[in-house]
Amino acid sequence: MDRDQFYIKPERVQLKRLLTNEGGIGEVWLGTLHEESGQHDVAEERLMFTRETAVLFMAALRCHNVCKGKMCIVMKLYRESMLSRMRRYPGGKLPLAEVQRYGLEICKAVAELHDQNIISQDLKPPNFLIGKLAELTLSSPEPAPSDDLDHCVVADFGISRVIEKTIGVHMPSNVQGTFNYMSPESFDPELFGGVTFKADSWSFACSLIEMLSGVKPWDGIKMAPIVRKVLNKEIPQIPPGLPSPLENLIRVRRMIAVFLNEIL
Numbered sequence: 001m002d003r004d005q006f007y008i009k010p011e012r013v014q015l016k017r018l019l020t021n022e023g024g025i026g027e028v029w030l031g032t033l034h035e036e037s038g039q040h041d042v043a044e045e046r047l048m049f050t051r052e053t054a055v056l057f058m059a060a061l062r063c064h065n066v067c068k069g070k071m072c073i074v075m076k077l078y079r080e081s082m083l084s085r086m087r088r089y090p091g092g093k094l095p096l097a098e099v100q101r102y103g104l105e106i107c108k109a110v111a112e113l114h115d116q117n118i119i120s121q122d123l124k125p126p127n128f129l130i131g132k133l134a135e136l137t138l139s140s141p142e143p144a145p146s147d148d149l150d151h152c153v154v155a156d157f158g159i160s161r162v163i164e165k166t167i168g169v170h171m172p173s174n175v176q177g178t179f180n181y182m183s184p185e186s187f188d189p190e191l192f193g194g195v196t197f198k199a200d201s202w203s204f205a206c207s208l209i210e211m212l213s214g215v216k217p218w219d220g221i222k223m224a225p226i227v228r229k230v231l232n233k234e235i236p237q238i239p240p241g242l243p244s245p246l247e248n249l250i251r252v253r254r255m256i257a258v259f260l261n262e263i264l
Contacts, residue, residue: 008033008074013044033074041077075155082128082152082211092214099211100246102128102152103204109154110204114197119170120160121195123203124181125210127156161195169194179226180217181206187227205250206236213239 014032021027027046032039082102086092094102106128113120130150159176163169171194177186183202185192206217217236218226238250 013042013074015044019043030077031074043075043077045073045075076131078129078131078153078155079150080130082125082130082207085130085150086125086211086214089214094211096212096243096246099208101149102130102211103208105152106154106204106207109152110200113154113160114200117163117165118157118160119163119195119197120154120157120200120203121170121177121186122156122159122181123154123200124178124207127154128207129153129155167194169196171195177203179223180219182230184230184233187230191231201252205252208250209236209238212242213237 012034014034016030016032019028019030029044029046031042031044033042086094089095106123110120110123130152132150161170161172171189175182175187177199181203183195183199185195186199186202189195210216218229221229235251238247242250
């Protein structure tokens, strides 16, 4: 794989305005990427430095003979998030057909991450982005395929982790994730032997519940009661009237694999 295809010279990106500075990832700006093929709207995420990069950040501030600058990720500017799509519908409830279609695409994305030994740890509707298929390829040497449907991708890997194949678990030193979507082992890794891929299955199931009901899992409940319920392996309320296969899938901890096998 050519590393240069992932590198964009700073002068090719023109920043327009700040989109958001919420969360722990850093600022996200709307920008324009100038390429030979034309101009493209992009989202530029200015990363907050952590772990090893924190050393470089400190050195760049205090030392004269150390490289300086900001570390940024330039991404395709997607039309909307899953959460904003849900708000188009009465009560924030997506039609079942859209939940199944988007759910399958999310499953495929998470399965690909798991194949690379990556645990997302933060699957939720605000982190699912939607756009046309032709819009989903940026700076690709191949022509982008196109159709008339919107497609969904998984985003935001600020707390994602690569785990060792031989170990198969992640043992965080602190609680990581969004409480409404977190699994039992995410709240207490030591008790459950570490965080595994099943944590993503739990978060995905919670996301499906929200997409179907329009209500965030454990909505209106404070953090401490959520922790107690989840550690007792209680699950959020599942919307009534779902097809039995889909309801059964939501209750399965190996949901990613089962969903793919059932739907494909």
